[in-house]
Amino acid sequence: MSTWVQGKVVERIDWNERLFSLKVEAEVEPFIAGQFGKLALEQNGERVQRAYSYVNPPESPVLEFLAVNVEEGQLSPKLQDLTPGDSVMVSPRPSGFLTLDEVPAGRELWMFATGTAVGPFLSILHSEDCWERYERFILVYAVRYQEDLAYLEEIRALEQAHPDAFHFVPVVSREAVDGMLSGRIPQLLVDGAIQDAVGIPIKPARSQTMICGNPEMIRETLAVLEGMGLRKNLRRTPGQITMEKYW
Ligand SMILES: Cc1cc2nc3c(=O)[nH]c(=O)nc-3n(C[C@H](O)[C@H](O)[C@H](O)COP(=O)(O)OP(=O)(O)OC[C@H]3O[C@@H](n4cnc5c(N)ncnc54)[C@H](O)[C@@H]3O)c2cc1C
Ligand SMILES: NC(=O)c1ccc[n+]([C@@H]2O[C@H](COP(=O)([O-])OP(=O)(O)OC[C@H]3O[C@@H](n4cnc5c(N)ncnc54)[C@H](OP(=O)(O)O)[C@@H]3O)[C@@H](O)[C@H]2O)c1
Known part of the structure; x- marks a missing residue:
């Protein structure tokens, strides 16, 4: 081609x-x-x-x-x-490794996105064979303002379609919104607010995580997850953290 x-x-x-x-x-x-x-x-x-x-x-x-x-x-x-x-x-040729076949097995898959980086996670969540891979999927989608949350209807429909397997955690950093967490992903993980919102802990033995978007968010989230005992997922040394920076 x-x-x-x-x-x-x-x-x-x-x-x-x-x-x-x-x-x-x-x-x-x-x-x-x-x-x-x-x-x-x-x-x-x-x-x-x-x-x-x-x-x-x-x-x-x-x-x-x-x-x-x-x-x-x-x-x-x-x-x-x-x-x-x-x-x-x-470009007719796809690239990238933020895909489920790169992510090891686990009980839960946590997907952390800022801004437009919700996109690849929606592709994953809408793909045919996704739901057999993990017991639960948690989408943490962080934006500045509530109006920056795209695809909300689709995400709410996923909640309806998979009430036990799918959890949605919207995070808004620059305003307070009822029913949404306020702040930034790394600090909300340190506080345990994200884990409390879904009622599931993050631990190396059970959790897989994917992080995508703002490179500073990725750097800080990586450090927080490493502090919880998780490690970068590399092909030679599988771990629990798979990432893609947007810039
Ligand atoms: C693997 C990969 C996948 C990407 N997927 C997307 C995507 O699905 N949607 C998307 O909008 N962008 C995505 N990007 C970013 C995209 O490639 C461009 O960098 C972006 O559209 C800005 O291009 P530009 O020419 O307008 O700005 P440039 O003149 O290239 O300015 C780049 C600057 O814009 C800011 N920036 C870039 N991308 C974003 C973003 N997504 N959100 C907030 N600030 C940003 C950063 O400060 C960056 O330094 C992706 C990047 C990579 C590496
Ligand atoms: N959103 C706007 O009002 C606005 C207005 C004009 C232009 N723009 C354009 O839009 C682009 C920004 O797009 P965006 O808002 O989608 O992306 P973004 O700037 O990456 O912000 C998305 C989310 O990531 C958070 N974030 C930023 N740095 C972080 C870090 N180190 N750790 C954890 N979280 C972090 C932000 O929190 P914080 O809010 O705390 O930073 C926000 O909640 C800019 O490049 C600008 O050109 C935006």
Whole structure:
């Protein structure tokens, strides 16, 4: 397959003024839930490309990406300008290791996301063979403001469909919201507030964790989880912490 294929935008969902999803039709190679592809646009005769995780499960015929308009960013503001019918270049080859086949067995799978990094976890949670792998799945989704929580209806539907196996812990850092935790993931883990919200402890013998998004959040969360006895999951030395930084 060539390096880039021409994709067609079929829908844009505007979650708020800066946060949006693009649904794109493009012929890409099969991917594993949790992986990412690349989107690109020509700017002044140059191709500007960036990585974006697939939000859709591999079985879905239309690709979906969740993105935030980064102030003064080179590509993301231009992606937000796209409307149905517009073209966008898509890399046909998926990449990335934030996938369940990289994560060892355990009782619970904890998924920690900031901002747009909820995307790969939704792909995983919507994929066909996900639910047999662990007894419970906990999605911890941290944003600045409540209005930054995308896909809430879908996530609530997962709660309804899997009332025993799925737990959702929304975290909002810059306002107080009823029914949601307030603060940042690392401190809320230190306090035990996240564990208390689901009634499950985090321990190396039973827990697997995946962390995705803001690199500072990942660095701090890693340190907190290591303090609880968990270790990075490497191919040669399996552990309990699998990570993907977005920048
Ligand atoms: C493996 C991987 C997967 C990614 N998946 C996604 C995705 O699904 N959705 C997405 O929006 N971005 C994702 N990104 C980030 C994306 O590739 C771009 O960096 C982002 O869209 C900004 O590009 P830009 O050209 O507008 O800004 P640039 O000019 O490249 O500015 C980069 C700066 O923007 C900020 N930034 C970048 N990404 C984000 C983000 N997601 N949330 C908040 N601040 C950010 C950081 O401060 C970073 O230093 C991913 C990155 C990687 C490495
Ligand atoms: N959200 C806005 O109001 C706004 C407005 C204009 C532009 N933007 C653009 O949007 C981008 C930001 O996107 P975003 O809000 O999706 O991502 P983000 O800045 O990564 O924030 C997402 C969540 O991660 C938390 N976080 C940040 N650093 C952390 C750390 N070290 N440890 C733990 N948690 C941490 C944030 O908490 P804190 O809130 O405590 O940082 C927030 O709850 C910016 O680059 C900017 O260009 C955003």
